[in-house]
Amino acid sequence: MRSVADVIVLDAGDTRLRFTPDEVEISPRIGNTPRYLYLPDDGVFETEDNDGVDQLGRRFRHGRGSRLLHALENHLGLILVAVAVTIAATGGAFVWGVPWAAQAVANALPDTIAEQVGESTLSTLDRTWLAPSELPRERQQALQAHFQPLLSPVEGQYLKVIFRSSPAIGANAMALPDGTLIFTDDLVNLAGDDNELTAILAHEIGHVAHRHGMKGMVQSSLTFWLIVMMTGDLSAFSDATVVVPAILMSLSYSRDMEWEADTYALETLIENGIDPIHFANIMERLMAAHGEEDEPETAEDSSRWDTLRDMLSSHPVTGERIERFKQNP
Template sequence: MSVFEADYFDGLSARGHVVQLTISQGQLHWSSDAMAGSAPLEKLRWDPAVGQTHALVHLSDGGFFRVHDRSLGTHWAQAGGVGLERWARVLEGRMLYALGALLVACALVFSGLRWGVPAAAKVVAAVLPDALVQIVADQTLQVLDGVMLAPSKLPEQRQQALAQQLQDLCARTSCPPYKLLFRQGKRIGANAMALPGGTVVVTDELVLLAGHDEETLAVLAHELGHVHERHGLRLSLQSLGAGLILVAITGDVSSVSDMAAGLPALLLQTGYSRSMEREADDFALHWLQSVCVSPQRFADILQRLDKRPGETGMLDSHPGTAERIRQFSRASAC
């Protein structure tokens, strides 16, 4: 007869006593120096081991055995205490439970990343002190200047003329506080981007690509839309929030600092989300209409950007260019 090692717990105190278990004639027997007893298997509840845990045998008085030897389960089933069907049911139930828990966990992480983080970023971006925003803005610009931008080669007069035109239009309608900077695009070519804190960078290449100054101004209007909605800040907060969630899952703290420092790369590689682009486009459309600049100008520059061979940049990553062109082409002027 096989003997199985187990710990007996009376269900009241945390102390266990080592006992030996045997099965015979449909009964479980237990014995130690201090105690002995038996009970019919059908009066006991068998809790199978899962993973690294021990199987438990529950007595009707609240006491239980923690079984060290897994082979007891097989003997138990053979002795008729646990039908194979019940075994299967128990395992199946646990499997479904585990799968269900996994699905819930995945859903929580996904919805946290998809909706929770952006929503939180929007709220935080709106209340973050300007001084802090300025630090993020300065650092972002520093990285961009170091890696993918160079000082503008546009004549000073040309820069001033464009800046003046934007200022004049802003005097006729509402613009968020902004700072316009000209840079050479180097690797990113004809491009424009809005950084946290209201800095708008436009590249020489974009100014030169434009067939009319109003095309450049239309792009700037779109960037002012990003400024107005604080998209740059929201994007950095989102990547930080997503990073924190990932740290919670993986425990890898180094990934957060990488992500917090990664806004320039984020801006250029993935750009703003589709909904952020739509918001910036809507802002630009109303803005152009309110200052009587034809929305067609924005459609024209989008078309020019779309036709450039082999260049990649932020405007390229903007989704649904054809759809955007249509929206601005169809819109009335003012």
């Protein structure tokens, strides 16, 4: 392979071919892999003489972009900068981009979608984890009347409270995307004052007001999509090195949502003249009921345990939440 005057000469065994520069297309250089010269009539000439091909390209002004790309690929400083920028961009997409996009999508979705998701979720829960409430009808009616001042529509979403029995879930409450607020019998029985349940209600309404149910679904989908785009393979989710970071990121999103719901509850309680200490009281009972009052033996172990528990929990550290409401009487 050489050039004579304005002609490219290719020697292929006993065959010698001549082409004008406009008839030959040179493939870009990728490391030291073989190069290809694409010829008329679908012909291809393969060579490992990368330097010769580069000289040929420079002479006939072919492949300026590929030569620049090759130079960049072999510049260690630029490679390190590119790696740092890629890591920062990826982290930013997960930490800020996904939550922002999820909130925008959740706000744009019509209420009919939230209603369908809520009905489907409740139907599934009733078939699996929930059972009809065993609370006396009078008790349920009294709580419905007590909750009524807080059950005005929020963000155009109607609210309703239902009671269910669930030994598997225990003392808990949850908000579905369609504005259905579920209280378990164990949670009702755990409360020492109905205002404690009102405080929990305000927190769950916060989830509805911020559309956390739909936002969580969208965030999970976006996180999954981003990881698939990064790995290029759906089967990547079977790899623990991919799955674990995705789970931890989803839990981090949940902590942010819980903090927003707490803020909504705190403001709602103050606006309605209800002492926020009621929220702190019921949370302390929940901690005791779930065995969270047990402390590791040493201070070092305690610190490690708290850090790990915070990472793996979908809620902020309960002690911080309680202290927040105690400081706002």
